[in-house]
Structures are given as structure tokens and as C-alpha cells.
Amino acid sequence: MGEVDPAFIQDPKHRPKLSDTKAAANIDGVPLIDLSPISSLDAGDHDPRKIEGLVREIGKACEEWGFFQVINHGVAAETRRRLESVARKFFEQAAEEKRKVRRDEKSVLGYYDTELTKNVRDWKEVFDMAVVDPILVPSSPDPDDNDLLEWFSRWPDYPPEFREACEEYARETAKLAMKLMELTARSLGLPANKFKDYFKDQTSFMRLNHYPPCPFPHLALGVGRHKDSGCLTVLAQDDVGGLEVRRKFDGEWISVKPTPDAYIINVGDIIQVWSNDRYESVEHRVTVNSEKERFSIPFFFNPAHYTVVQPLEELIDEQNPPKFRAYNWGKFLVNRGLSNFKKLNVENIQTYHFRLQ
Numbered sequence: 107m108g109e110v111d112p113a114f115i116q117d118p119k120h121r122p123k124l125s126d127t128k129a130a131a132n133i134d135g136v137p138l139i140d141l142s143p144i145s146s147l148d149a150g151d152h153d154p155r156k157i158e159g160l161v162r163e164i165g166k167a168c169e170e171w172g173f174f175q176v177i178n179h180g181v182a183a184e185t186r187r188r189l190e191s192v193a194r195k196f197f198e199q200a201a202e203e204k205r206k207v208r209r210d211e212k213s214v215l216g217y218y219d220t221e222l223t224k225n226v227r228d229w230k231e232v233f234d235m236a237v238v239d240p241i242l243v244p245s246s247p248d249p250d251d252n253d254l255l256e257w258f259s260r261w262p263d264y265p266p267e268f269r270e271a272c273e274e275y276a277r278e279t280a281k282l283a284m285k286l287m288e289l290t291a292r293s294l295g296l297p298a299n300k301f302k303d304y305f306k307d308q309t310s311f312m313r314l315n316h317y318p319p320c321p322f323p324h325l326a327l328g329v330g331r332h333k334d335s336g337c338l339t340v341l342a343q344d345d346v347g348g349l350e351v352r353r354k355f356d357g358e359w360i361s362v363k364p365t366p367d368a369y370i371i372n373v374g375d376i377i378q379v380w381s382n383d384r385y386e387s388v389e390h391r392v393t394v395n396s397e398k399e400r401f402s403i404p405f406f407f408n409p410a411h412y413t414v415v416q417p418l419e420e421l422i423d424e425q426n427p428p429k430f431r432a433y434n435w436g437k438f439l440v441n442r443g444l445s446n447f448k449k450l451n452v453e454n455i456q457t458y459h460f461r462l463q
């Protein structure tokens with residue numbers, strides 16, 4: 107990734123303003139939420155007021171930002187550090203070693219370093235794996251094709267503890283994601299277990315991101331601006347920084363300050379559709395820098411492939427009619443998964459394509 111390859115160059119209007127966002131980080135950032143009320147609930151303390159306060163905080167963060175950070179979330183620091191350590195060892199290897207577990211068009215899981223976001227190449231390399239292996243998906247985006255396909259995780263030989271570290275982290279993070287879905291349901295006035303059944307045959311996946319130092323950080327992005335298409339993302343970032351969120355009230359790019367051991371949570375497109383726009387899936391991107399490499403680990407919490415995504419009946423009425431028409435999640439995911447391989451002349455599939463006028 108040494109030379110200035112035009113494939114990485116962002117359109118001038120999407121290039122990062124590297125100095126401004128640093129300053130903005132000190133002014134107003136995404137909310138920080140303490141999840142200890144749910145851990146005390148697990149410990150037998152059933153004070154409803156603590157949970158109600160937390161539910162309100164989450165609802166407010168989802169409405170105002172679509173993003174928040176959580177602390178006291180219950181995922182062991184050791185589990186996260188083990189995963190961070192194997193990720194570092196894996197990416198340190200020579201390109202030909204990593205390419206042995208390269209993704210292909212049949213199974214999109216594994217290693218790759220040529221992802222496009224909005225048809226511009228990202229300055230990163232990634233490793234994707236299933237949270238529940240294998241991931242069951244439609245075999246093609248064609249609505250008339252009912253065949254299914256399994257996406258299996260591919261495991262590298264090195265480091266030897268790689269698979270176990272990933273699986274342990276995935277199990278723990280899935281529990282946190284489910285608790286966050288319960289809190290989100292309550293914040294929308296729904297029963298806590300409203301979303302549980304959607305995750306029975308979940309298509310969740312986890313990604314290890316490595317952003318090498320970039321000689322032209324003012325021209326490229328680690329990940330171009332995008333929204334996450336699933337329900338919810340639980341993201342671990344290291345202490346380097348670079349994630350920027352588009353602030354809802356003024357459209358400014360605001361950096362998310364690294365907070366040790368915290369997770370960054372964001373609402374995905376499916377929650378936006380379910381809530382009929384009450385909670386928006388917010389654009390974000392990743393800047394790179396010329397000196398430091400950066401690692402991050404997003405966990406994308408996604409429902410079963412057969413989920414029909416549409417505004418929830420409980421949240422629509424005559425005053426608030428549905429703003430989206432229904433779509434099939436599996437077809438959407440497969441369509442998106444394939445398009446990230448090739449440069450297209452148009453934007454790939456997006457939820458706004460399902461917006462009703």
C-alpha cells in the first residue's frame with residue numbers, strides 16, 4: 107500500500123479535515139453511558155428506577171446521536187485483550203500468508219484488503235468471521251431464487267489461539283448486544299424481549315480491522331462515509347482514534363474519543379426502519395494517519411436472513427404512517443456483500459431505496 111494509488115483518493119468534498127475534528131473532540135462528543143444498572147440486575151438488585159433511568163438515557167442518545175459509548179458493559183477486559191493480541195499477530199504476517207484465508211465470491215468471510223465504500227477503496231485490511239457459524243443466507247439477490255447458501259468462517263493457522271480468542275469474544279459480545287437490544291426495545295415503549303426471536307438464526311458477523319499508516323491521510327479514508335446496515339454495532343477501537351460520526355444537528359464530523367475498555371454502540375439501518383425514523387442510523391467514517399497503525403473490532407448484530415424488515419406495527423398509526431416498504435434482510439445482505447467486491451457506476455443497495463414518498 108505504498109504508492110499514491112488513485113483508487114484510494116476521495117472526492118474533495120469527502121476528504122477529512124484532519125485538524126478540525128481533533129479540536130471538535132474536546133467540545134461535544136457522543137454520550138457516555140454507564141451500564142452498571144444491568145450488571146446489578148444480574149446480581150439480584152431489582153431497583154426498577156435504575157433501569158428506567160438507563161432506558162431513558164439510551165433513548166435520548168439514539169434520538170440525538172444514533173451513537174453512544176458504554177462502560178461497565180460486562181465483557182471481560184481480558185477477553186478483549188486476547189482478541190486484540192491475536193489480531194495484531196495475524197495482520198503482522200506477510201501478505202501471502204493472509205491471502206491463504208482470503209474471501210471469495212462463494213463465502214465472503216475471511217481476509218481481504220480491497221474493500222470499496224461508495225466505490226472508493228478503503229485504506230485498510232480486514233478479517234471477517236461468523237458470530238454463529240455458518241451464516242445462512244440466500245444464494246443470490248434474485249427475489250425468485252429460493253436457494254440458500256452457508257457462509258463458513260475460515261480460520262488461519264497462525265496464531266494458533268486465533269479461533270478460540272475470536273469465538274470467546276463473539277459469545278460475550280453477543281450477550282451484550284442482546285442486552286442493548288432489550289434496552290432499545292424498552293426505550294421505544296416495547297416489551298424488553300420484542301426483538302429476541304429475530305436473532306434465532308442470526309446473520310451477525312464480526313470484523314477485525316487493521317488500518318496501516320497512510321502516507322496521504324488528507325486524501326484517503328480508512329473507511330469511507332457509510333451507515334451500518336444491520337440492527338446494532340458494538341465496536342471496540344484502540345487508543346489511536348480516527349472514527350468520526352456525522353453529528354445530527356449540524357452535519358459536522360465529530361471524532362469519537364478513545365475511552366479505555368469502552369464500546370461504541372451505533373444504531374443500524376434496521377432499527378431506523380423498525381422505529382420508522384425515530385432512531386436514525388448515522389453516517390460515520392474512519393480517518394487514517396501517517397504515523398500510527400490502528401486496530402478496531404466491529405461486531406455487527408444482524409437478524410435471520412428471512413427477516414422482513416419494515417416499520418413495527420406498534421410504532422405506526424394514522425399520524426405516523428410507515429415511511430419504508432418491507433424488504434427481505436437476507437437478499438439485502440447478499441446484494442451488499444457482492445457489491446463490495448467490484449467498482450460500480452452507481453451506489454450499492456441502501457435502505458433509502460425502500461423509502462416511501
Ligand SMILES: O=C(O)CCC(=O)C(=O)O
Nearest residue numbers: 315329343349392402404
Ligand atoms: O474502525 C472503526 O472505528 C469503524 C469501522 C466501521 O465503521 C465499520 O467497519 O463499519
Ligand SMILES: [Fe+2]
Nearest residue numbers: 332333334390
Ligand atoms: Fe461502520
